[in-house]
Amino acid sequence: MPSPSTELEYPFRELPYSGLGDLACTGPVVNPASHAAINDIPVELLAYIFTLTLPAKIGTYSAVPLLSKRTPHKPWILGGPWALGQVCGLWRAVALSSPTLWTSFTLSTRLWERELPLMNMQLERSGTAPLDVCLTFAEGNPGPFQTFLLNLTSHCGWWRKVRIEGDLSRTPILTDVVWNKVGPSGIQDLFDSAANISRLAILVVSPRMVPLPLMAKIQSYKVSHTTWSTLSRDLPAAVSLVDCDIFGSGLDGLLTLPHLRRLAVSSRFLGHFVAPALQEICVTGLINFVPPFLRRSGCVLTRLMLFNFAGTGPDLISLLRSSPLIATLEIDFWPGSFPAFTALISALTIVAGTDADYLCPSLVSLSLGDREDRTDYPAFVAIVEMLRSRWRTPGRESPSLKRARIYLGNIRMKTSGKWKQWMQILVNEGMDVAVVESTRRDYPSMNSWRDNWTVI
Structure with missing residues (x-):
């Protein structure tokens, strides 16, 4: 049985991951000759498509992408780059x-x-490419984890990107940091050594946690729990800041953020910011x-969430x-806001x-999302008429509204058929429109609405 380290050297026909035993990908390899059109795609473009x-993240506890269930003994069907x-x-x-293709480690x-x-093997295949690492500490047998760590x-x-609780002082090309540990212990060493950080997300930030010279380089700043005293110290020093997502308490005073282009806040x-x-x-x-904020800032909005x-x-x-x-x-829309x-x-x-x-x-x-689930038949008709009117705006040669997503808690059986027919007409005309029956699993989470850059 070939070892994982020598698996790369085997001819193609000998490599259905047979050297990995029960980790083998199942199914035959397709004959390359039957895909001449695919073979015409330039290699560089194909790699980019891949x-x-x-x-960006495989999962919470699974280290490899799987198309099958993660079981301890049965064979796995590998996904992702495998x-x-x-x-x-x-x-x-x-x-x-x-x-x-091999640089994301969860x-x-x-x-x-x-x-x-x-x-x-994945680490070997990543070569010298920058790595994105997510480490999660939970109950379990730490032996294999410590071995690979x-x-x-x-x-x-x-x-390059890391989400971890531990010593990160030896990371010279690190640019993105997510710190979910409560308290500043250990992170100062990271800030002293990783001078290239430009995007920073911290769960709890305390006064003087982030050096002011580093704040001057930060372009994206996300913090979940902070105080006004910390913000009034850090944000004026963030002269390069263009992206900010903050939540805190103890508000007092007014801060001007001259270069900020995107802001997510309660x-x-x-009432305490100016962002022209x-x-x-x-x-x-x-x-x-x-x-009042818009009038005070004099800014021009192109996106509102x-x-x-x-x-x-x-x-x-x-x-x-x-x-x-x-x-x-x-x-x-929060429950109770259906009239709005x-x-x-x-x-x-x-x-x-x-x-x-x-x-x-x-x-x-x-x-648009209706959490209260009060959308009835008249509301369906009104939504469709609105979409149709925006799709073919009078006096315009090209469509105005190009994309629409309507999130509903329950698509009623008596109207779902007609609803789908109406939507299909718009789809056939070229509009990117969909009605999503939302559950706790697929309703747009706060992160998906607020985050503009990927946090592993």
Whole structure:
């Protein structure tokens, strides 16, 4: 039986991962000759396409991507970059010669012994490409985890992104940090050594945790629990800051962020900021502080995200009229806000033959969510008419609204058939539209609404 280290040297026909025993990918390898059209794709383009198919994070406890269930003894069907080599000889050659396909490591203390050969092989295949590492500490047998961690930390000079609780002082090319440990212990050593950090996410930040010279280099800053005294020290030093997502307490005073382009905060925070260059904003809760903030900042919004919106229809429509250049609008309506939901649908509908200025004339992408699940048949009809009116805007040669997502808690059986027919008509005309029956699993989470850069 060949060892994992020599598996790369075997001819293609001998390599259905047979050297890994019960970790083998199942199924025959497709004959390359039957895919001449695929073989015509330039190798560089094929490798790039492969990178787009891989998730940034595999899972919480599984270290290797699986198409089958993660069981301790039964054979596994491997996914991700491992599955690419099972298509044809060309794909396998591209996968093996593309280190960037093998650079994402999701590890936990629940790592299984049978995963070690694959992890060591993946690390070998990553070559000298920058590594993205996520380490999760949980109850379990730490033996296999510690074994591979020794190997992985020997390559820490190539760590680019990391989410970890531990000593990270030997990471010279690190640019992205996610620190979910409560308390600053250990992180100062990291900041002293990793001078290239430009994106920083910390669960709890305390005063003087981040050196001011480092804050001057930070472009993206995300913190979940902080105080105004810490923000008033750190943010004025962040002269390169363009991305900010913060949640804290003890607000007092006013801060100006001259270069900030994107801000995610709870509504009350807006009363303490000025951001003249802001283009995108995500606000959680009521919108009372949004209009004064926009007037004070003099900024021009192109994207507005309202999460857990609990305001009134008139207030929402007034806010949208004050920002006519909004191209992307995403609103998650909190239970009890269905009247505002229906009022917005009506206000967004363009009535043919009228000269009145319509709401959000630059709107290209729209996402709406009804958590209360009160969308009835009349509301269905109103939504469809609104989408149709925005899709073919009167007086425009090209469509205005190009993408729409409607998230509903329950698509009723008596209307689902007609609903799908109406949506299909728009799809056939070229509109990117979908109605999603939302559950706790697939409803857009707060992270998906707020995060603009991938955190492993």
